Amino acid sequence: MREIELRRSIRKYKSKPVEMSIINSLIESARLAPSGSNTQPWHFIVITDDKIKNDVATVSHNQKWMLTAPVFIVCVADIASRIANSEDIELDETSPQFELKQIIRDTSIAIEHIVLNAITFDLGTCWVAWFTQKEIRSVLGIPGNKFVVSILTVGYPDENPNPRRRKDLKEIIHINKW
Amino acid sequence: MREIELRRSIRKYKSKPVEMSIINSLIESARLAPSGSNTQPWHFIVITDDKIKNDVATVSHNQKWMLTAPVFIVCVADIASRIANSEDIELDETSPQFELKQIIRDTSIAIEHIVLNAITFDLGTCWVAWFTQKEIRSVLGIPGNKFVVSILTVGYPDENPNPRRRKDLKEIIHINKW
Numbered sequence: 001m002r003e004i005e006l007r008r009s010i011r012k013y014k015s016k017p018v019e020m021s022i023i024n025s026l027i028e029s030a031r032l033a034p035s036g037s038n039t040q041p042w043h044f045i046v047i048t049d050d051k052i053k054n055d056v057a058t059v060s061h062n063q064k065w066m067l068t069a070p071v072f073i074v075c076v077a078d079i080a081s082r083i084a085n086s087e088d089i090e091l092d093e094t095s096p097q098f099e100l101k102q103i104i105r106d107t108s109i110a111i112e113h114i115v116l117n118a119i120t121f122d123l124g125t126c127w128v129a130w131f132t133q134k135e136i137r138s139v140l141g142i143p144g145n146k147f148v149v150s151i152l153t154v155g156y157p158d159e160n161p162n163p164r165r166r167k168d169l170k171e172i173i174h175i176n177k178w
Numbered sequence: 179m180r181e182i183e184l185r186r187s188i189r190k191y192k193s194k195p196v197e198m199s200i201i202n203s204l205i206e207s208a209r210l211a212p213s214g215s216n217t218q219p220w221h222f223i224v225i226t227d228d229k230i231k232n233d234v235a236t237v238s239h240n241q242k243w244m245l246t247a248p249v250f251i252v253c254v255a256d257i258a259s260r261i262a263n264s265e266d267i268e269l270d271e272t273s274p275q276f277e278l279k280q281i282i283r284d285t286s287i288a289i290e291h292i293v294l295n296a297i298t299f300d301l302g303t304c305w306v307a308w309f310t311q312k313e314i315r316s317v318l319g320i321p322g323n324k325f326v327v328s329i330l331t332v333g334y335p336d337e338n339p340n341p342r343r344r345k346d347l348k349e350i351i352h353i354n355k356w
Contacts, residue, residue, distance in 0.1 A: 001181065001207060001291075001294065001295045001298050003179065004207045004210050004211075004291055004294075004295060005210065007210070007212070009212055024347065024351075027347060027350070027351055028347060029179060029182045030350075031344050031345065031347060031350060032182050032183065032185070032341075032344065033182075033290075034185070034187055034293075034305055036305075036307060038342050038343070040344065040345050040350070042350055043350050043351075043352060043356075044350055044351055044352065045352040045353075045354070045355065045356060046351060046352070046353055046354070047354050048354070049354045052354050052355065076356075093276040093279070094274045094275070094276055095274065096272045096273065096274040097272070098271040098272055100279070101271070101278070101279065101282055102307075104279055104282055104283055104286075105282055105283075105286045105307070105327060105328075106286075108282075108283045108284075108286040108287055108290075109286055109287075109289075109290045111287075112211075112286075112287045112290050112291070113179075113182055113290070115212075116179065116182075116294065117179045117182060120179050127212055127214075129214060129280075129283070140355050140356050141355050141356045142356045143356070146356075149283060150283075163210075164216050165216070166209050166210065166218065167209065167218050169202065169205060169206060169209060172205065172208075172209060172218070172220060172221050172222055173202075173205055173221075173222055173224060174221060174222065174223040174224070175223075175224055176223070176224070176225050176226065176227045176230050177223065177230065177318050177319050178221075178223060178254075178318050178319045178320045178321070178324075
């Protein structure tokens with residue numbers, strides 16, 4: 001599939017802005033993702049404000065390259081989709097709930113729909129997940145019963161990286177049993 | 179994107195087998211998925227053996243419809259990709275490790291590459307995750323430091339379901355802050 005073959009993690013972007021109609025199309029593709037019991041646990045915070053982008057990059061280990069992207073999409077999994085009265089839950093990196101694993105799985109599917117659909121608009125993206133829940137939630141006012149799965153940087157690529165090394169197919173494929 | 183719009187969860191398949199070359203193409207698309215620090219934590223067990231398919235469906239709450247699919251792909255996340263000397267770890271639904279969340283995220287991305295690429299071959303798939311780690315690992319001889327993220331059923335669709343209801347875009351999109 002063309003989009004899968006062309007996808008790269010892009011860490012340098014042109015300053016050209018991205019039309020909001022395109023951002024809506026990207027999130028529309030996330031909206032169509034499958035999820036367990038159709039729970040749709042995902043939320044997407046679209047960030048174009050320079051001050052807020054700066055705060056987000058700062059809590060992402062101050063990765064300066066992120067700021068070349070005109071748009072960030074902060075991708076959030078909501079455990080309220082699976083646990084009633086979850087308001088008192090404070091999720092973090094070592095939370096044990098099975099439901100957290102389920103919403104991370106489903107939100108990751110939706111995020112990758114954005115990543116692949118971006119290719120059809122000649123946009124580049126990069127998954128960024130180097131932050132703590134506490135810090136990223138604090139910067140954006142996200143309640144404790146949500147888990148930030150990823151920040152996607154989005155913009156027109158200003159680099160053309162080679163594919164990274166992958167394991168051989170025979171290292172990852174098994175037939176009929178482990 | 180065509181594949182995203184056409185994708186449905188298919189729970190009824192034609193008996194027509196799927197060529198192994200196509201299965202290899204599907205797993206090749208998973209192989210190209212991005213992963214944190216390029217750790218590629220995924221493994222795929224391709225099951226065409228009727229006895230083993232039956233055992234897998236049985237521990238999946240005996241969902242008989244699964245057996246209409248000629249192929250299952252059991253999708254496994256390996257915590258050894260992130261934790262050294264992990265052989266004594268016995269993962270289950272409530273394991274707290276951050277690394278488990280990371281490998282579930284990355285393996286989910288790779289699985290959805292299979293799901294979307296399947297559409298280009300006119301194949302249908304369904305994510306199945308209704309089993310316990312203990313039972314599915316036991317059936318397939320998978321070590322305890324691996325976590326089964328999903329079983330994908332794969333085959334030529336023998337149904338054409340309508341899209342399921344989705345939340346409106348405005349329920350899942352936020353601008354600049356939560």
